[in-house]
Amino acid sequence: MLSDALLLAATSTAAIPHEVALFDALVPGLLLVFLLCMMLLWAVDAVVGRFGLYRFVWHPSLFRLALFVCMFGAAGLLLLR
Numbered sequence: 001m002l003s004d005a006l007l008l009a010a011t012s013t014a015a016i017p018h019e020v021a022l023f024d025a026l027v028p029g030l031l032l033v034f035l036l037c038m039m040l041l042w043a044v045d046a047v048v049g050r051f052g053l054y055r056f057v058w059h060p061s062l063f064r065l066a067l068f069v070c071m072f073g074a075a076g077l078l079l080l081r
Helices: 002-011 029-050 060-079
Strands: 019-022 025-028
Touching (some): 019 029, 025 029
8 A cells, every 4th residue: 555655656747847948047947936926025015015014013024034935835836736
């Protein structure tokens, strides 16, 4: 039973682009997701700061970091599976 699970895990291949050609330079596939999440975080940060929602947060810098980690993790899992 366990050997079947190990065999299945070893033979399944994920379609993760390990490298992307960007201007004749090979960069990690997650770099594009990282940059997209940084731009999205910048937009969310501007909206949250504009409406003064940071007053409800204990530590805005930690909130930004946690928000980025959640966005990057979710995008990485959804887009690169």
